[in-house]
Amino acid sequence: MTLEATLERVSAIRQALVDPAALVGAGGAPVGGAEAPSAGAASIGSSFASALEQASASSPPSPTYAPDGASPGARIVAIAESQLGQTEQPPGSNESPAIAQYRSATAGASPGAPWCAYFASWVAREAGEPIGAQGQGAGAVSEVWSWAQSSDRAIPNGPGVVPRPGDLIVFGDEHVGIVRDVLPNGQIQTIEGNYENKVAANVRSPSEATGYVNMA
DSSP states (O other), rough: OHHHHHHHHHHHHHHHOOOOGGGOOGOOSSSHHHOOOOOOHOOOOHHHHHHHHHHHSSSSSOOEEEETTTTHHHHHHHHHHHTOOBBBBSSSSOHHHHHHHHTTTSSSTTTTSSOOOHHHHHHHTTOOOOTTTTOOOOSHHHHHHHHHTTTTTTOOOOOOOOOTTEEEOOOOOOOOEEEEEEEESOOOOEEEEETTTTTEEEEEEEGGOSSSEEEO
């Protein structure tokens, strides 16, 4: 077989992977010297495509980063936004491929544990602003606030306190989220992990927060 014929056959086979009908010419004759795929080959291709689709659906999306030169807050918000809609699988389990990824940002993380602080730790790490004295993340809201106090990042809530996009918003020792934006009426848009079993966008009243963590 000449080089030209070999290249023609390789091209035909590659085209068949995209469109099996391309292997059949006028009158139903195979083209390029290649045989039409068998039913078994078609089944394998279909199974592979199905498996690939399922894997893509269960894998967490890659984080989206803000443009070069963006502030830490803008990077944190962009990465948090890229995870909106990630859900527990099954609901109430505190588990999913995405949540396992979030835990990777916290030393000593426990599978099946509440994960709002894991999510905040992961987003902060991806943005280049890791939580913890050694960047080890935090598995509990109290650990986030303790670190914030020791690093002069803690902002107790009170009259006139307005957070900035990318700050963490803390609700006692129970929950932590990320400030997405502050609306003209003072309401706070947030992105929160482990809110109703998913990464969710929310709107909070300023009075709900006990404090904020400056991540700039």
